[in-house]
Structures are given as C-alpha cells and as structure tokens.
Amino acid sequence: MNQHVQRVYAERKEHRGGIHTNLPLGEKYMETIANDFTINIATANGTGSQSANLILLQSIFDMGVPASGKNLFPSNISGLPTWYIVRLSDMGYQAPGDRTHIQVLVNPATWDDDLAALEPGSVVIWNENAKKEMNRDDVISYPIPMSALARKINPKIAKLVTNIIYVGAIAEVLGIDQKVLEASVAKQFKGKETAIELNITALGLGRDYFKDTFEKKDPYTIEARQRDTKQFFIDGNEAVALGSHFGGVQMLAWYPITPSSSIAEGIIAWTPKLRTDDEGSSNCSVIQAEDELAAAGMVLGAGWAGGRGMTATSGPGISLMQEFIGLGYFAEIPSVFWDVTRVGPSTGLPTRTQQSDIAMLYEGSHGDTQHIVLIPGTVEECFEFGWRIFDYAERYQTPVFGMSDLDLGMNRWACEGFEYPSEPMDRGKVVRDQKTFDAFEDFGRYLDVDGDGIPYRTLPGSGMAPILYRGTGHNTKGEYSEKPEDYLALMTRLKNKIEGARDNLPAPLLKEEKECEIGIVYLGSMENTIQEIDDILEETGLKVSQCRIRALPAHSEIEKFIERHENTIILEINRDGQLYGILRKELPNHLVSRVHSVAYSDGMPPRARIYAERILAKLEEVNQ
Amino acid sequence: MSEKPERPARAVKLNVINEPKDSYTGGKSSLCPGCGHDQISNVIISAAWESGIEPHRIAKMSGIGCSSKTPAYYLGKSHGFNTVHGRMPSVTTGAYAVNKDLLYIGVSGDGDSASIGIGQLIHAIRRNMDMVYIIENNGVYGLTKGQYSATADIGSKKKKGPINKTQPIDLCALAINLGCTFVARSFSGSKKQLNALIKAAMSHKGFALIDVISPCVTFNNNDESMKSYGYVKENEITLHMTDYIPHFNPITEVEVPEGHFRDITLHDGSTIRLETISEEHDPSNAVAALTALHNAEENAKHVTGLLYFDNTKASLAEDLGLVEKPLIDVADEELRPSKNILDEINSAFMG
Numbered sequence: 019m020n021q022h023v024q025r026v027y028a029e030r031k032e033h034r035g036g037i038h039t040n041l042p043l044g045e046k047y048m049e050t051i052a053n054d055f056t057i058n059i060a061t062a063n064g065t066g067s068q069s070a071n072l073i074l075l076q077s078i079f080d081m082g083v084p085a086s087g088k089n090l091f092p093s094n095i096s097g098l099p100t101w102y103i104v105r106l107s108d109m110g111y112q113a114p115g116d117r118t119h120i121q122v123l124v125n126p127a128t129w130d131d132d133l134a135a136l137e138p139g140s141v142v143i144w145n146e147n148a149k150k151e152m153n154r155d156d157v158i159s160y161p162i163p164m165s166a167l168a169r170k171i172n173p174k175i176a177k178l179v180t181n182i183i184y185v186g187a188i189a190e191v192l193g194i195d196q197k198v199l200e201a202s203v204a205k206q207f208k209g210k211e212t213a214i215e216l217n218i219t220a221l222g223l224g225r226d227y228f229k230d231t232f233e234k235k236d237p238y239t240i241e242a243r244q245r246d247t248k249q250f251f252i253d254g255n256e257a258v259a260l261g262s263h264f265g266g267v268q269m270l271a272w273y274p275i276t277p278s279s280s281i282a283e284g285i286i287a288w289t290p291k292l293r294t295d296d297e298g299s300s301n302c303s304v305i306q307a308e309d310e311l312a313a314a315g316m317v318l319g320a321g322w323a324g325g326r327g328m329t330a331t332s333g334p335g336i337s338l339m340q341e342f343i344g345l346g347y348f349a350e351i352p353s354v355f356w357d358v359t360r361v362g363p364s365t366g367l368p369t370r371t372q373q374s375d376i377a378m379l380y381e382g383s384h385g386d387t388q389h390i391v392l393i394p395g396t397v398e399e400c401f402e403f404g405w406r407i408f409d410y411a412e413r414y415q416t417p418v419f420g421m422s423d424l425d426l427g428m429n430r431w432a433c434e435g436f437e438y439p440s441e442p443m444d445r446g447k448v449v450r451d452q453k454t455f456d457a458f459e460d461f462g463r464y465l466d467v468d469g470d471g472i473p474y475r476t477l478p479g480s481g482m483a484p485i486l487y488r489g490t491g492h493n494t495k496g497e498y499s500e501k502p503e504d505y506l507a508l509m510t511r512l513k514n515k516i517e518g519a520r521d522n523l524p525a526p527l528l529k530e531e532k533e534c535e536i537g538i539v540y541l542g543s544m545e546n547t548i549q550e551i552d553d554i555l556e557e558t559g560l561k562v563s564q565c566r567i568r569a570l571p572a573h574s575e576i577e578k579f580i581e582r583h584e585n586t587i588i589l590e591i592n593r594d595g596q597l598y599g600i601l602r603k604e605l606p607n608h609l610v611s612r613v614h615s616v617a618y619s620d621g622m623p624p625r626a627r628i629y630a631e632r633i634l635a636k637l638e639e640v641n642q
Numbered sequence: 643m644s645e646k647p648e649r650p651a652r653a654v655k656l657n658v659i660n661e662p663k664d665s666y667t668g669g670k671s672s673l674c675p676g677c678g679h680d681q682i683s684n685v686i687i688s689a690a691w692e693s694g695i696e697p698h699r700i701a702k703m704s705g706i707g708c709s710s711k712t713p714a715y716y717l718g719k720s721h722g723f724n725t726v727h728g729r730m731p732s733v734t735t736g737a738y739a740v741n742k743d744l745l746y747i748g749v750s751g752d753g754d755s756a757s758i759g760i761g762q763l764i765h766a767i768r769r770n771m772d773m774v775y776i777i778e779n780n781g782v783y784g785l786t787k788g789q790y791s792a793t794a795d796i797g798s799k800k801k802k803g804p805i806n807k808t809q810p811i812d813l814c815a816l817a818i819n820l821g822c823t824f825v826a827r828s829f830s831g832s833k834k835q836l837n838a839l840i841k842a843a844m845s846h847k848g849f850a851l852i853d854v855i856s857p858c859v860t861f862n863n864n865d866e867s868m869k870s871y872g873y874v875k876e877n878e879i880t881l882h883m884t885d886y887i888p889h890f891n892p893i894t895e896v897e898v899p900e901g902h903f904r905d906i907t908l909h910d911g912s913t914i915r916l917e918t919i920s921e922e923h924d925p926s927n928a929v930a931a932l933t934a935l936h937n938a939e940e941n942a943k944h945v946t947g948l949l950y951f952d953n954t955k956a957s958l959a960e961d962l963g964l965v966e967k968p969l970i971d972v973a974d975e976e977l978r979p980s981k982n983i984l985d986e987i988n989s990a991f992m993g
Binding site: 205247248249250252260263264265266268269271291292293295298299300301302303304305307308309311312313314315316317318319320321322323324325326327341342345349405433435436438439442443445476477478479480481484485486487488489490498 | 696697698699701702713714718719720721722723724725726729731732733734735736737738739740741743744761762764765769962963964965966969970972974976977978979981983984985987988991992993
C-alpha cells in the first residue's frame, strides 16, 4: 500500500462507519455517498473507450480521490465486450468492489446480462440509441442519446465520440470539476489540438444534456480531497521498463505476448531518451526474437558474454524457455526473466489475471533446480526490482525471475515517484584483469573459493581461464565429468548458493497486530486488496496481521512471522495454493500444521469479500 | 594475453602474430576414430592459426550432438559455449549483441540445424548475424545411435535400416533463398577447399554458412550411403578451386592460375580466389547457385565450393544501431541514467 493510501486509511479508520455494500434505495435517499462506490462501464473492444475511461480516472485522481481503474478486456482487437471498472474509495481500497453502483451501458452485446446483474437502486447511465431497452424499474435510470449527440459533432467518428459523451454525463452526475476534466483531456491527447478541442466539446454535450434533462436522483458524488501533488498514475509494466533501464539492461530479447509486451515496448520507447548518445547510437540492444525459446537463448548468450540480458514474457513463454532456464542454473549464467502472469493453463484466459506460475518459476526446468524470484506488489517495487534484478542475477550467477501479473502490469496505479538506485551496480564475482586473476592460488570456473557457493568467472574475450561452458556434468574446472563426487559436489554447492540468497533478497513487509492471532502471507498484486480483506475480517472480531512475501526463496522473517502467529493463511490468486506448497516443503515440521491455504481464482481481479469469506471458512475448518 | 610470446629457440613455426599452432589446438577427441568431424576440427585449427587470429578473441559456439561436442577439441584458449539442442544461434545472437568484437565460430550438425534448430538457423540468417556457421552434415543422428536426419538423401541407405524415402532439406538452398550472405558446401575430406572457405568465412562480415559433408564412420559410411567417404569422393562436383589470400600477405602463398579465375574481396581486405574448373560459377548469382544445387541433387551428386556470396547487406551489428565499443566495455555509470534524469521523469509524470 502506498504512503498516501496508508495515510488516508489511518485517518479514516478512526471514525469510519463500515463499508457500503447495501445502499439505501429509491428516490428519497437519506445521505450522500461520496468517494465510495464503483462505476462499471460496458463497451466494446476497439471503440476508443480506453482513452475516455482513462480521462475519467485521471480526473477523479486529480481531484485527490483515491481511485483505481481496471480494464477487463478480451483477447481480441475489435468488437468483443470490454469493461472498465473504476473504484473510488477514500479508504484506499483498490480492488473492484463487491457490486456495481453506477453502470454505464454502451455495448448492446452485454446489455441484458449487465443490467440483470445490478442490485436494486443502482444507477444506470445508458445509451438511448443502442436499440436496447431499459427493462428494470428498480434502478435509477438516466437515458442519454449518446450516439445522436456524437453524430452532431462528427458523424464519421461518432462511435469514438460516444465514449466521451458518457464521460461528460458521469462528470455531471458526480460533480467532477470541468477544469479538471479538461486538463485530463489535454494530458491524454498531448499536444493534439484538434483532438483536445473535439473531446472537450463532446464532454460539454454529455454534461449539458444531463443537466438540461434530469434532476439528480442518486446519492453518489465526488468530493475533492487534498491531492498529493507528488503522485501520478502508471502501470507496472512501464515501471519495470524504466527500472530495467536504470539497471543498465544491455540486451532485451523478447517475443510479443500479453500481458508482458508493454515491458519490452516500454524499454524500446525509453531507449532514445535514456540510453542513446548524441550521434543516435545506443548502449542497449533490442532484438525481437523468433519465439520465446530464442529470447531465452539470447538472454543466456548476453549473460555468458558478460552483459546484462533480459526478456519479458508470460506463462506460455516461460513454459517454452524451460530448457534454457535449466542450462542457466547448471552452467551458472546471469539472466533475467520477467513473467507477467496471466490465467493458465495453456492459452487460458490470456487477458485475465492470476498468480499461477509461482511453482514453475521457483523450480523451473527438469532436474533439481531452485530459482530466485522477485515479486513486486506495487508500481514503485516494479521499478525497484526492475533494476535490482540484474544485481541479483550477476551476484548469484543464475537465472532470476521477476513475477508480476496482468493486474499490476497492465492497470494504472497511483505512484509516489521512483527512487534512484541506492547503490551502484553489483556486477558480481567477475575477474576482469590479469593481476586479480594471478592472485588466485588455484582458479576454476566452478571452484567455491569463498565458501558461499558463488564461484568466480572470467569473460569470453579476456583470454583468462577460457572454458567451454556446458549443460553437461562438469567439475570445478568446467571440464566434462560424470564422476559421482563431482556431480554431488556441484549440486550441493548450487543448493547452498541459492540458499545463501534467502536473506539478501527483499524482506517481507509486515503489518502486525500484537495479538498475533491470524497471519496472512500474501504476494504481488494482492497488495491492492489485502487491506479491504483485513478490514472485513476484523469486523468479525479477528485480529489479522499481514505479511507480504517479496521474493523466493522465502526470507527467514517469514518463518518467524508464522512462528509468532497461531494460524497463518497463505493467500494467493490461483487454484492449487502454489506458494503454500513451497512453504510447506521448506517450513520446519512443527509449523506445517499451522499454515493453511486459501487459493482462489476465477480470472477476475481479486475482490475482497470472496477471499475474506474463504479465509473465514478455512479458519472455521481449522478450529473444528 | 596481450603480450606475444618471444620466439622460442627451437624452430617452431609461428603465425603472423607469433603464435605456434599449439595455441589453437584443443583436448583429445572422444569421437569415433576416422570421424569426419575430427578432420573438420583440424581444419578449423589450421585456418585460425594461419589467419593469425588471437585465440582468445574467438568464441566457440555449439548446440548438441556429435558435432557440437567438437569445440572441446579445438581452440583450447578460446571461451566456448556448448548450449542446448538446436539453439546455438540464439545464444550466439545474445552474446554478439553485447560483444560484437569477438569472432563467433559455431559448429552444428544436421540434426541440430535441419530439424530441432532449423527455426533459429533461419532467423540468424535473416538477421545477417555476424558469425561462421559450420554444419557437420552426415545424414544421421550419431549420439543416439544412427537414426536418419532431415538431410539424408533420397535413396541413401545407412548401415542398418531401410532406404531413406523422405525428401531431404538442402540447407545451402534454404540459406540462399533466405538471402544468406555467404553460402558454401564442402567435404571433410577436401582439406584445402575447406580451409580456404573457413578462412574466407572468418573474413566475412555477416552470416557465413558452410555445410560440410562429414561421413559418420559408425552408422552411415557403407557403400549404399550417399554421405559415405567413398560415395562423396566419387560424386563430388567441385565448382572451382578455392584459394584464400590473407590481407596481411597478399603476394605469396597463391600462384596466379593460368586459366580463368574470379577474385572476391572480403570485408577484412582478404581475398578468396575461385579458379574455374570447367564451367564458370558466378557466386553473386543466386539462381545459378540454386541451379547448381538442383542439378547435383537430380544426378545424386554433391556440389561443393562457394555457392553464393553477397557483401552488400548490413550485418546485425549495424542494424542494432549500437555505440562503437562492445556493450560489455561500456562503464556502469554510462549504462545507468543519472539521478537528474530520473528526477526529470518523476516531475514529468507528476505533471
């Protein structure tokens, strides 16, 4: 949770009156509901609704109201249904709420289902020209002739303009300041004067139509708050891209795959500004590979040659890269792999979010392996781990994974700004000059000189201690060997090496209650839902502590956290409890019976109530 | 390694950078005695030594298979990477992206290049990745004990098993169609020709593919095999006599032939001289090269020599638009943008 939200949370926790899940209905509402509701906008993919929705989100954000936007989009370029969910919450809750309070209906294809799902008393802002009917009389209905208004501006682009019309109408319903709205339009269409003008006109049409036609019958409103001027909105993938540049990435090899492509595209987009000299030559190479296998090979090649190589992919890509990952582990090649996870198995739900690659990353490839996995939970961490990951890869001479997910990677989140790397690059144990080399009594590429399992390496081209790197068994000199003692010594050292990384990796973030009743260990983008889950649980009288794991192998603090708590839930967005499986295997026996898995995924971004209810059910089961 | 060894008192022959041939040899081969691959390894050693390349500036790359084991048997002073099956091109590409100044010599086999790794081979060619790519082609999988590979000729029969009826993939024809900038075929038994071609490939900037027929003495050297020593010797059509004239020594070593010849200047200033035997072959003509391959195939022959050459295409390094020095030599402080730049970015985002 970022600092701003934390502050709001602390202020509000003192005198809050519960969470609005069932609002009073009807025309005569007794109270105004400010900054605590969810808007769901149903449109079709490829109609330009994304920019309209971002203008709305930016405006709410600029009014100082904590808000999150989630794009639920199909695997399609044009035509299939898409929803955009905006959650406003002074509490700082960022997950989509349990219900929709304001529904915008533009897409006829999902009209009936969207309408049927609404609770009585919900607000419906709908396109009167969509040739669909309003068949509910228990909702607050605001029909707007969106298409007709849009055609007035320009019939050729009426479809695009329709989206801005509903933003104008929403702005009027909720009381969004016109100036703020116009500033967001200018931000969205940077410098494109015609587009800015057209959109502002369209906003006005939507706004005026509502003002002239309706009397506001709903309780929802936006109250401006003190805006934290340091904050901005950014998605996790762009943060990773920037972080990679500040980590000095020298080679990016990638193959397009949702939801990771925007990491690579971000790196490409920032290369001219960040990595290019006056002559136009860059010190960061980018290669679009023929497939993920080749991308992984290129990453290993760059690491072998002494450079900082990386790729960004998603689960299916990691599946293809498995053989190389094993080679990287066994031949000890620094290499960086970002996995922005999506719903599997197989092609799965390619545009939906899940945390289901944890096991595959941690124990990737055939044979006994164990890999370092960094797991950011905020956009600030996406940036930080974006540069740190190279240091870990070179320090431990091994593949290191960054594990983000679609929700964190592709949705925009409030950011406090990025902090400059606090330490110089760690290039690991590389012998770069003859003098250093000569000081070694005995040199072997795989000789454990320092007792930490990490050997020294020389680089191709240096002329020092050349070896033929191999994926076959080898001795401390790197020579082919099938001797049992060589294999055993190598595998034991590799285990020690990664084991030694445990407490040097990002430590878990703890928020502990002194009662130490229930602990929740969670990871990644669940960060955006955990506080709401916690609050729901505490309403039942439970005292809940939080522990966000930020890397594998798990930091020793996690074991201590579990030790301190009566029961600990391992909470994750998947079916099988993959993190739970890993922790169970590594925890001492007396703790195993005190950790319990709550794993759930339906493809949607996590909604707090679903997880809270499952945690309660699990605790009931445990206490029986 | 920068200091050159002094001339020893004994009369050991040294190359142009005063290195003895021993500086280019490797470990003892564990391949079957008589294997064509060992002959190719020896030619690689000679070619590198004679060309006077500093051994540590070479990177030996390979995939998996009998052929891919051979980097252990040559150039012991060079770093190398015996990668995974069929995926040596991608590893080489990544290494090259961060250190374009090494000479990358890849060795692969017909299983490695024509089956599992054909996609990576194709894309490395397409990028005009700057490397020497030698295929040790014997028509069978050796390490797994003699299954046909995708280059086995129609009508050929290995020691055990049926006659091959499946259409082979001609990697030279494939490469020419893909616009590969240096395409040659040779035979492990033709040391002189192979030596000249490997040297020329090392002087070339771009992807240089040499498909070398290299008989498998254990599984595919029987008389009915079209990739046996006996068969290739009988049925080789040599396009031209090949001579390599190094840029550092242009006068000696090669006598000017009496008949027709064609000189091709390579990127480092060296020359490959192609002396016409019967009909003249123009290596800049892709159609002529493909015709030669098709005619040979139709008559169950093997055509060898420099089939195709094109020095007009940019290599991958140029396409990447990188700074002059290899990226691994760029200082950390240059790689990481400054704090001021990050402050600027933060401010711009805050709007």
